[in-house]
Amino acid sequence: MIDIAILRTQRDALAASLARRGVDFDLDALTDLDERRRQARVRAEEVRANQKAAGKAIATLVGEEKAEAIADASQLAEDYKALIADADALDEQFNSIWVQLPNMTDPTAADGLEEEDAVEIRTVGSPRIFDFDAKDHVELGAELGVLDVERASKVSGSRFGFVMGDLAIVEFALIRYAMDMLMPHGFKPMIPPVLVRDHALYGTGFFPGDAEQVYSITDDDLFLVGTSEVPLAAFHADEIFDEDELPVRYAGYSTCFRREAGTYGKDTRGIFRVHQFDKVEMFSFVRPEDSAAEHEFLLAREEELLGGLELPYRVVNVAAGDLGSSAAKKYDIEAWFPSQGRYREVTSTSNTTDYQSRRLKIRYRSESGNELVHTLNGTAIAVGRILIALMENNQNADGSVQIPQALVRYAGFEQLTAG
């Protein structure tokens, strides 16, 4: 949710921001509604103030005077009820529209509406040229006996996988690798709940917009998170930090659940796009003036992690129209996937400015009063896709897979081999 003051004082900037996202909103109607709701509120409050004053006087009166005063106050109470109902209805009408507005777009976010409009910032490493027929991760995994998607579909349907044996150990290695890399930078390891209540999803901007991507446990009014960003952000809901506590950084490890509604026929092979995967997610709470730098900082951590795994990748600045509702700016890192012959997203880091903190009421005490913090998130390790990238990029002609040096100390072996 963005600041309502922006509608009143920076309407042109808001209109420009929406235009860059390709979102169409009738701001004139919204401004009109905003004015009417405030007027209604003032009318109701005037009557309420009179009613309260009258009520206080009653306590000091007796007999007929008292009876008369009660009758008068009674009328005021009735009037107030009608007026406040009016004001509340207008508020509700306004808010239902307002929460749908996406975050203000950062001027440095790339122009364009589509995924393809992302602007490449840099490429690191280069795709490997194979002197043998490279296999994809499904084939490699099956032959090595470390990945089974066929049985997964028997058990759970499409878009699931069993990660097995040494490949499972590589996941554990990746997690520890990520934590060891992040902890020195002040990230606290967290294992959050993956079932959350709806306020956490509203607070992070996934509801109402992206509700169709979220698994719901209707019997208990709980929802499975698609990223630990959700519980990590909501962790500090309704709290006020002391300024010197900031920045607060977390590295959350959790399973992530996504319905992938509307992606039929897209990335259907293997575990590239699945309903369930594990991820280490970075999350930061910072002062507003620090968020742009923090965003670069998170990107730097992502590059450090990927670079350490020796994977070829490129960094892109995501187009305004492809940002999602809560991000003002977003960088994706795309690693090279040999079987697809192209770069695909493996991490994503967003500066959500005060969009989430406003909804979650996360503030800090500053000299000029309490202010909303800025929140940012970024993928440290999306396990499934990294496992694919490692297998496909580091495969040998005999179907074995080389483990990057940085992981060997955690995994305890240097290769994935059959048998």
Add this chain to the structure above:
RNA sequence: GGAGAGGUGGCCGAGCGGCCGAAGGCGUUCGCCUGCUAAGCGAAUAGGGGGUGUAAGCCUCCUCGAGGGUUCAAAUCCCUCCCUCUCCGCCA
């Protein structure tokens, strides 16, 4: 799943129809004092919306878990829901 207790400001904790947005304590901040960062003294100290003002400020409304209700008046009474804790049962 069964039985009970409770949800009040940064924290603890009183209040149980009107003088309560809320005693008292702790903490924090500012000032004073004391020949050292201790004690003591004084003051300030919840969040949010709206109006007005260049601003400091002033006015006003809402919030004592959430939402309804009773009443001229609700933290206080009634209803529904949520959450936490204790005991029992079950369980990784």
